[in-house]
Amino acid sequence: MTQQTTPDISLEGLTIGYGETVVVRGIDAVLPGGKISVILGGSGCGKSTLLKHILRLHPALAGRIVIGGHDMAKLDRRGMHCLRQRMGVLFQDGALLGSLTLGDNVALPLREHTRLSEKDVRERVLAKLGLVGLADFHDYFPNELSGGMRKRAGLARAMVMDPPLLFCDEPTSGLDPVTAAELDQLLLELKRRSDMTLVVVSHDLDSMRTIADHVLVLGDGRVLFQGGLAELEATQDEYLRRFLDRQALARTTPRLTMPPLDFKLMKRDCSGYLDEQQS
Amino acid sequence: MTQERRAQLSPIAQLGDAALRLVGDTGAMFLFLLESFGRIFRSWGQFPKTVRQIYFIGVKSISVITLISLFTGMVIGLQMYYALAKFGADGFLGAAVSLSLVRELGPVLTAIMITGRAGSSMTAEIGVMRISEQVDALRVMDINPIGYLVSPKLAASIICFPILTAFFDLVGIVGGYLTGVLLLGGNSGVYWYRVSAYLKMNDISGGFIKSLVFGVVVCTVCCYMGYYTHTRRDAVGPEGVSQATTAGVVTSCVLILLADYVLTSLLF
Ligand SMILES: Nc1ncnc2c1ncn2[C@@H]1O[C@H](COP(=O)(O)OP(=O)(O)OP(=O)(O)O)[C@@H](O)[C@H]1O
Numbered sequence: 218m219t220q221q222t223t224p225d226i227s228l229e230g231l232t233i234g235y236g237e238t239v240v241v242r243g244i245d246a247v248l249p250g251g252k253i254s255v256i257l258g259g260s261g262c263g264k265s266t267l268l269k270h271i272l273r274l275h276p277a278l279a280g281r282i283v284i285g286g287h288d289m290a291k292l293d294r295r296g297m298h299c300l301r302q303r304m305g306v307l308f309q310d311g312a313l314l315g316s317l318t319l320g321d322n323v324a325l326p327l328r329e330h331t332r333l334s335e336k337d338v339r340e341r342v343l344a345k346l347g348l349v350g351l352a353d354f355h356d357y358f359p360n361e362l363s364g365g366m367r368k369r370a371g372l373a374r375a376m377v378m379d380p381p382l383l384f385c386d387e388p389t390s391g392l393d394p395v396t397a398a399e400l401d402q403l404l405l406e407l408k409r410r411s412d413m414t415l416v417v418v419s420h421d422l423d424s425m426r427t428i429a430d431h432v433l434v435l436g437d438g439r440v441l442f443q444g445g446l447a448e449l450e451a452t453q454d455e456y457l458r459r460f461l462d463r464q465a466l467a468r469t470t471p472r473l474t475m476p477p478l479d480f481k482l483m484k485r486d487c488s489g490y491l492d493e494q495q496s
Numbered sequence: 497m498t499q500e501r502r503a504q505l506s507p508i509a510q511l512g513d514a515a516l517r518l519v520g521d522t523g524a525m526f527l528f529l530l531e532s533f534g535r536i537f538r539s540w541g542q543f544p545k546t547v548r549q550i551y552f553i554g555v556k557s558i559s560v561i562t563l564i565s566l567f568t569g570m571v572i573g574l575q576m577y578y579a580l581a582k583f584g585a586d587g588f589l590g591a592a593v594s595l596s597l598v599r600e601l602g603p604v605l606t607a608i609m610i611t612g613r614a615g616s617s618m619t620a621e622i623g624v625m626r627i628s629e630q631v632d633a634l635r636v637m638d639i640n641p642i643g644y645l646v647s648p649k650l651a652a653s654i655i656c657f658p659i660l661t662a663f664f665d666l667v668g669i670v671g672g673y674l675t676g677v678l679l680l681g682g683n684s685g686v687y688w689y690r691v692s693a694y695l696k697m698n699d700i701s702g703g704f705i706k707s708l709v710f711g712v713v714v715c716t717v718c719c720y721m722g723y724y725t726h727t728r729r730d731a732v733g734p735e736g737v738s739q740a741t742t743a744g745v746v747t748s749c750v751l752i753l754l755a756d757y758v759l760t761s762l763l764f
């Protein structure tokens with residue numbers, strides 16, 4: 218298969234992990250091209266790990282990752298370059314370069330991979346920052362921003378080359394509901410306008426219900442579910458139901474037995490001091 | 497290998513393990529050097545980055561180099577003057593000061609000072625980027641992290657070390673003049689005559705080659721330590737970065753002195 222604008226991503230018998238520790242075993246799944254696939258699962262179940270393996274930041278322990286018909290493990294350097302230049306990635310915590318301003322961060326791929334003039338670069342960067350609502354923060358450094366702002370800036374950087382493949386690790390976590398909904402609309406718009414293949418990791422059920430065409434649920438070191446959104450909503454699997462249905466969750470989760478609270482743990486008791494100050 | 501596995505090894509096996517790691521690290525460091533050197537000339541985009549690094553490594557080191565070289569020269573002037581005067585040879589002070597500075601002390605002390613100032617910050621900078629996934633971010637943007645982070649530093653080191661060494665030598669010789677001539681009353685004309693008469697091109701080019709080698713060694717070791725912070729076995733996270741920085745500086749200094757011995761015996 219050659220240049221395909223909306224590449225499928227297929228995972229064949231994929232086992233992922235770090236060194237000798239396996240995180241998820243035997244993943245067989247297809248993330249369809251031109252659609253939004255949402256990877257869902259509890260905290261620590263290996264969603265980010267799966268993303269990093271698809272990006273080939275870590276070698277797969279077993280199995281194959283095939284993107285647009287190309288086996289990632291068999292690609293040579295040149296092929297890897299071509300593929301990476303067609304990907305945009307938002308890391309879970311943004312991963313902006315700390316020593317560059319926001320504008321320079323977003324401009325980095327443009328400056329490295331294109332021959333655009335400085336003026337065009339600036340224009341493009343401002344447009345993308347505008348999309349995520351950060352146009353006024355062009356000259357700020359990452360450590361001068363909030364967590365949510367860093368994440369949005371990371372998304373701007375991931376989108377700046379208009380890649381046909383976009384990977385987002387929890388784009389909406391740490392954002393207020395309004396901004397989160399705006400980002401969801403942005404992702405939908407990207408898919409509609411440019412036929413992008415999006416892979417989105419998320420905990421956020423509302424956001425998942427808004428954007429997902431295809432869902433992959435991880436848990437328990439394996440794939441628990443894959444398929445369309447309607448199929449997922451109709452599932453009778455108990456674990457999945459608990460995951461999907463907050464109310465069911467509240468009903469079925471056993472009440473915690475809290476150990477008694479002890480407010481006098483501090484080595485030196487200061488409460489007397491505060492009272493004195495007041496009087 | 498996990499911590500427990502290693503504790504179970506017999507002392508001999510531990511020695512073997514350490515030896516294997518040493519050989520492996522040396523090889524990996526050499527490949528790291530080749531790759532970063534090759535990427536210096538990949539694109540014009542490296543030029544502005546190199547200029548920025550020259551500013552950090554070179555320009556910002558000038559004040560500390562001035563200070564150190566002036567005092568080194570003054571101490572040598574003082575020390576040598578008394579030693580030479582004992583044999584009535586105080587006229588040779590200029591030759592003694594300039595030769596010891598240009599051949600040995602200049603390159604070595606400059607390299608050690610820059611290691612402390614710039615080498616440690618190279619390791620820390622790259623190490624922090626590694627543990628906060630910024631290196632991974634570069635990789636997925638298809639920007640080679642070695643080319644982006646290390647090559648400009650290497651180019652800047654290759655340019656800065658010899659220049660700073662020359663500067664060190666010059667200021668050091670002036671320092672020797674300050675104590676040996678102005679303070680202790682040696683003959684000014686004889687001092688400068690002996691400097692120019694005894695300092696041969698061979699000495700200067702030897703010192704130049706030394707400083708080039710030291711520049712490459714310091715930059716490679718420090719950047720390598722930072723780049724592989726995440727694979728350290730002794731510590732992780734911020735502590736890993738601090739251990740890597742210490743290891744980078746210590747290894748650089750040891751290698752500087754080692755290389756100095758080898759080069760001195762080969763060159764002069
Ligand atoms: N560098 C690493 N080395 C070894 N194990 C790791 C590493 N990173 C993560 N893990 C382990 O892999 C598992 C999955 O981690 P991962 O970050 O993929 O979770 P996640 O699904 O993204 O969780 P979250 O939703 O909280 O981000 C965890 O149990 C974690 O302990």
Ligand SMILES: [Mg+2]
Pocket residue numbers: 264265266309386
């Ligand atoms: Mg994660």
